[in-house]
Amino acid sequence: MATKRREYDEDDVRVRPGKSSRPRTRTRPRHAEAVDGFVIAVDRGRYTCVRPDAGPDDPIITAMRARELGRKSVVVGDRVGLVGDTSGAPGSLARIVRIAERRSVLRRTAEDDATTAEGRLERVVVANADQLVIVSALADPPPRTGFIDRCLVAAYDADIEPLLCLTKADLAGPEAVLGYYTELELPYVLIRPDSDLDALRALLAGRVSVLVGHSGVGKSTLVNRLVPEAERAVGTVSAIGRGRHTSTSAVALRLPPTTGAKGDPGWIVDTPGVRSFGLAHVSAESLLHGFADLVEATVDCPANCQHTAEEAHCALDAWVAAGKADPRRLASYRRLLASRSGEGDQRGEVDHRGPGEGDQRGPDAPPAGS
Ligand SMILES: Nc1nc2c(ncn2[C@@H]2O[C@H](COP(=O)(O)OP(=O)(O)OP(=O)(O)O)[C@@H](O)[C@H]2O)c(=O)[nH]1
Ligand SMILES: [Zn+2]
Numbered sequence: 001m002a003t004k005r006r007e008y009d010e011d012d013v014r015v016r017p018g019k020s021s022r023p024r025t026r027t028r029p030r031h032a033e034a035v036d037g038f039v040i041a042v043d044r045g046r047y048t049c050v051r052p053d054a055g056p057d058d059p060i061i062t063a064m065r066a067r068e069l070g071r072k073s074v075v076v077g078d079r080v081g082l083v084g085d086t087s088g089a090p091g092s093l094a095r096i097v098r099i100a101e102r103r104s105v106l107r108r109t110a111e112d113d114a115t116t117a118e119g120r121l122e123r124v125v126v127a128n129a130d131q132l133v134i135v136s137a138l139a140d141p142p143p144r145t146g147f148i149d150r151c152l153v154a155a156y157d158a159d160i161e162p163l164l165c166l167t168k169a170d171l172a173g174p175e176a177v178l179g180y181y182t183e184l185e186l187p188y189v190l191i192r193p194d195s196d197l198d199a200l201r202a203l204l205a206g207r208v209s210v211l212v213g214h215s216g217v218g219k220s221t222l223v224n225r226l227v228p229e230a231e232r233a234v235g236t237v238s239a240i241g242r243g244r245h246t247s248t249s250a251v252a253l254r255l256p257p258t259t260g261a262k263g264d265p266g267w268i269v270d271t272p273g274v275r276s277f278g279l280a281h282v283s284a285e286s287l288l289h290g291f292a293d294l295v296e297a298t299v300d301c302p303a304n305c306q307h308t309a310e311e312a313h314c315a316l317d318a319w320v321a322a323g324k325a326d327p328r329r330l331a332s333y334r335r336l337l338a339s340r341s342g343e344g345d346q347r348g349e350v351d352h353r354g355p356g357e358g359d360q361r362g363p364d365a366p367p368a369g370s
Contacts, residue, residue, distance in 0.1 A: 038077075133211045
């Protein structure tokens with residue numbers, strides 16, 4: 001007699017051994033035995049996770065996504081349910097069967113080509129972040145407020161608090177940059193080679209913070225100072241997976257405990273592959289949320305005002321003319337508005353994209369290699 005075969009996933013077989021002819025019951029609670037995991041890196045279909053309560057020396061768990069997740073994307077910062085071999089032993093592989101509801105979603109639109117649907121693909125960069133740390137040098141390279149404005153919009157859009165981290169404070173003062181943002185009362189920290197980083201560490205404690213910055217601003221230097229283990233940790237997580245070293249576009253690093261401070265020191269998420277935030281997915285109204293100093297003026301705009309320079313009666317022009325906001329802020333807002341529709345001047349906004357960025361796919365793209 002021929003054995004009738006049906007496809008089962010592993011734990012189906014484990015839960016009901018020998019009952020291969022019994023139909024799958026729909027009422028059984030799915031994966032009640034799943035353990036909680038926190039995704040710290042994603043590399044070509046392999047997800048590096050840790051137990052949320054794990055200590056620095058606890059094993060890291062490599063997982064793949066279960067078929068039942070469908071096309072849902074799993075990104076760094078996701079809180080997931082894991083089944084299978086969650087021991088973290090060398091060669092072991094767990095499966096992600098659940099993704100917890102996300103507290104926040106930091107997105108970007110790929111800027112390779114903002115004029116096509118594919119180019120506008122929205123990518124989730126990090127889930128469940130609490131804070132976006134915008135790293136900008138005060139000199140060498142000079143601060144780019146256009147980049148900072150763009151990051152602020154991404155942060156407000158994601159419902160994440162921004163923190164301005166001004167590096168190379170030994171080379172130039174922060175007055176010009178801070179003056180530009182006077183109205184916003186942005187929290188900021190100044191970093192110099194001899195700073196002790198206590199103020200920054202206090203702002204990172206107990207939270208998941210995403211670091212973004214242009215090349216050369218000193219982000220790697222900062223990450224290495226905050227997490228002396230960083231290089232080794234990144235090597236470890238990205239060497240997993242297919243046994244090839246590829247750089248990922250986001251990786252979560254556990255901050256070491258600081259002497260004297262109690263409680264969770266927090267996590268930083270480094271984003272080596274993310275140089276800017278495409279904002280094509282952000283509506284003109286949401287874009288305005290990044291410009292709290294301008295938003296009040298728009299109540300006097302005509303209905304359906306697009307707030308562009310072409311709008312003859314946009315109230316923003318009068319607002320700025322009356323000295324109620326910095327004209328450079330209005331110019332920046334309008335530059336971002338224009339860049340959203342793919343017609344803007346994006347000079348200085350787009351760096352060469354880092355390798356591995358294709359791993360950060362939106363929910364519409366199947367995971368690479370699986
Ligand atoms: N004067 C001064 N130089 C700094 C400071 N922080 C970093 N640098 C220098 O700035 C240069 C760039 O620093 P990195 O940490 O490599 O910059 P990055 O932002 O990681 O840039 P990529 O590696 O290209 O992504 C290095 O030569 C650092 O030594 C600082 O606070 N003051
Ligand atoms: Zn207007």
